[in-house]
Amino acid sequence: MKTLMIHSDYLEYEAKQKTKMAEETEKLSGKMDECLTVFMAVERDDESDPKAVVKNVVDEIKKTAENLKVENVVLYPYAHLSSNLGSPDVAKKILKDVEELLAPNYNVLRSPFGWYKAFKISCKGHPLSELSRQISAERNEEAEDKEKS
Amino acid sequence: MKTLMIHSDYLEYEAKQKTKMAEETEKLSGKMDECLTVFMAVERDDESDPKAVVKNVVDEIKKTAENLKVENVVLYPYAHLSSNLGSPDVAKKILKDVEELLAPNYNVLRSPFGWYKAFKISCKGHPLSELSRQISAERNEEAEDKEKS
Ligand SMILES: [Mg+2]
Numbered sequence: 001m002k003t004l005m006i007h008s009d010y011l012e013y014e015a016k017q018k019t020k021m022a023e024e025t026e027k028l029s030g031k032m033d034e035c036l037t038v039f040m041a042v043e044r045d046d047e048s049d050p051k052a053v054v055k056n057v058v059d060e061i062k063k064t065a066e067n068l069k070v071e072n073v074v075l076y077p078y079a080h081l082s083s084n085l086g087s088p089d090v091a092k093k094i095l096k097d098v099e100e101l102l103a104p105n106y107n108v109l110r111s112p113f114g115w116y117k118a119f120k121i122s123c124k125g126h127p128l129s130e131l132s133r134q135i136s137a138e139r140n141e142e143a144e145d146k147e148k149s
Numbered sequence: 150m151k152t153l154m155i156h157s158d159y160l161e162y163e164a165k166q167k168t169k170m171a172e173e174t175e176k177l178s179g180k181m182d183e184c185l186t187v188f189m190a191v192e193r194d195d196e197s198d199p200k201a202v203v204k205n206v207v208d209e210i211k212k213t214a215e216n217l218k219v220e221n222v223v224l225y226p227y228a229h230l231s232s233n234l235g236s237p238d239v240a241k242k243i244l245k246d247v248e249e250l251l252a253p254n255y256n257v258l259r260s261p262f263g264w265y266k267a268f269k270i271s272c273k274g275h276p277l278s279e280l281s282r283q284i285s286a287e288r289n290e291e292a293e294d295k296e297k298s
Contacts, residue, residue, distance in 0.1 A: 004229055014274065016274040016275065017274075017275070017276060079281075080153055080279055080280075080281035081230075081281075083281075083283060116274055116275065116276050116278070117272075117274050118271070118272055118273055118274025118278075119271075119272050119274065120269070120270070120271045120272075121269070121270060122267070122268075122269045123266075123267055123268050123269075124267055125163065125165040125166075125265055125266050125267025125268065126165065126166070126265065127166060127265050129265070129267075130229055131229075132228075132229035132230075132232075134232060
């Protein structure tokens with residue numbers, strides 16, 4: 001899975017139009033302030049062990065959220081982060097499981113999968129406000145956040 | 150080169166802190182409305198033929214801008230789009246050359262390379278408002294913009 005985590009003043013979205021893979025949802029729009037926005041692209045390799053990928057990405061999000069002292073997390077499917085995407089069904093399942101595992105400890109907003117969405121985001125811009133990570137079923141790749149700007 | 154092009158209501162940035170690779174600049178902040186924001190990560194492969202990469206990415210930007218009827222283009226270095234980055238010097242050169250080739254036909258704002266930056270962006274959310282492309286020295290990869298949301 002490819003992830004891009006952005007420490008945000010706010011993230012706002014509005015679902016505009018369905019694609020063929022659109023998830024049924026009532027949450028056609030949403031907003032969160034002072035949050036960690038996690039853009040996520042589930043990949044083909046994740047299909048071999050989705051449970052392990054979910055566990056690793058949840059650990060990564062928790063570690064980052066604690067580090068940044070944020071309690072609000074936005075999970076935002078973002079296929080543009082990868083050029084070898086997993087199947088939509090596996091992706092939806094993984095995203096829902098991540099939401100479920102975070103829910104007890106964080107306020108979680110998950111934007112709907114498979115919709116064209118308008119969004120607004122404000123990135124805080126401190127050295128740890130943008131973190132890109134490749135997360136797999138094995139162990140977590142080293143964070144690629146040093147000196148990336 | 151990895152690119153992500155977002156048709157934006159606005160893009161605003163503010164350079165906050167230098168990294169070792171920071172470019173000297175007076176443009177510590179900037180804003181554009183109704184623009185095509187082009188996030189770009191120059192990659193190692195681009196170093197073999199930077200001129201050809203510049204030409205291909207300029208063609209791609211022009212095609213997209215004409216399609217979206219925008220005259221304003223923001224060039225935004227974004228290393229998080231790739232996990233095999235080119236050298237900072239090659240990247241800066243390529244980004245400056247892209248700016249130079251677009252300048253005669255577009256209002257171009259290029260945010261500085263090698264700074265931690267705060268930014269705000271508003272994505273319009275129509276089906277062509279987010280386009281991810283791998284651009285190389287050869288020919289342009291097919292656009293990966295279908296059904297990606
Ligand atoms: Mg105008």
